[in-house]
Amino acid sequence: MMKKFTINSYDKQFNLKEFKPDDTAELSKQDIKKEYDKLQEKFIELQEVFYASKKYGLLIILQGMDCSGKDGTVKKVLTGVSPNGFNVENFKAPTPEELGRDYLWRTHNKTPMKGDITVFNRSYYEDVLVTRVHKDIDDETAFSRFREINEFEKYLVNNNTIVLKFFLNISKEFQQRKLENRLESPEKNWKFSEADLKERKFWDKYQECYSDVLSNCSTKEAPWYVIPADHRWFRDYIVLKTIVKTIEELDLEYPLIEGNIQELIQELKKN
Template structure:
């Protein structure tokens, strides 16, 4: 269903303008209501087995412009699961310590261990997006980093980390609407930042840089998914569908009971 939103390895240059932010794949909110509930139940069950098996780690990368709904995706699509083995990492402006290391140093420390599911709310891709838009790195450096990021992701995958990358794609008009809501709604005032307006001026530059990221950093092992995010319900359904489908393909099982535990179970039963 989401094939047209998946960026394949080796695909010709991708332009984010070729994807409609209001696309819903011909579905309505009513069409997916029951399926969405079922996906949530499946995700909860799969996460329990995933955590217990300790065979894989799952890293979910969320990228997008301001107001694309990264926080909302976590809150809605990924809600209700056991907090053991699930957490979110946010990557803000690097600290002086982090700046004294290579740009992947702070990220690698936050990648999930086996059994854990971790969401990166923004990620190492900021180091080829905001840095490039604001000219703290040049195009040559950015393209070298594309190579390094592909190798880094290959390394993670080779070490049993499942990597799912979602670009939450919204329109400029939709962003404006959301920014206005933040100003007009007292409960949302805290979300507003003058920096949001500053970054909005660089909209076209960000679209160009995101197009390059999708073109150069989508691989067979770790493809990019372009998620139309103007409709929040479709965004949540899309992301949860891909996660559940991926986890089902792992054929997860609970660990076998060792001999000592089995004998203890027999003893408890015999002493009833």
């Protein structure tokens, strides 16, 4: 089933219209409940050995339109995760210092150390999305950056950083319902920004730019996963399942303690 949502062909033109935001693979929330609970338990176990082994870093990239559920994915999928070795980085509009550097500088600085799991809530892909939509860069620059990003991710992978990239795919109708809910529910007013309405006007252009990202920046080293996100429970299930499967395949083990165990126990008893 995971192959259905994986883009693993480089330089093949994809269109987001080919992917259904409301897809659930003919499953119901009840169908996956037991497996989901087991996946959460497994992830907590795996994170501990991942942190202890210090062999790899894991970078999880979450991209999507406003209301696609990037914050919710972190909250729901990573429930129970140990704060040791876990970080979430949010990337907003760049500061003057960041604008004075190359566009990858501020994100490279936040990539995970070995043993750590870091989530990028938005990422360096903003520099080929929002910048392109608002014509801060031209198409030639964008496609040049696609190649640079591919090389950057290859560099990370070659240095034992695993890169998991999730595009949370929602429909325009779903986004409208979420924005209306933010306006109509006093406890959710704080989530609403007039900028959301402004960006919504560029929906079609964003879809076009995301399609180019998926077509040009999904590589063997760092493929994109297009996650149907109109149904939150299915979004969480597929993301969690992908993370668990990825860590399981690393065949990690706890590091051996230095010294003779029995001698250390006897020394401890003396004190």
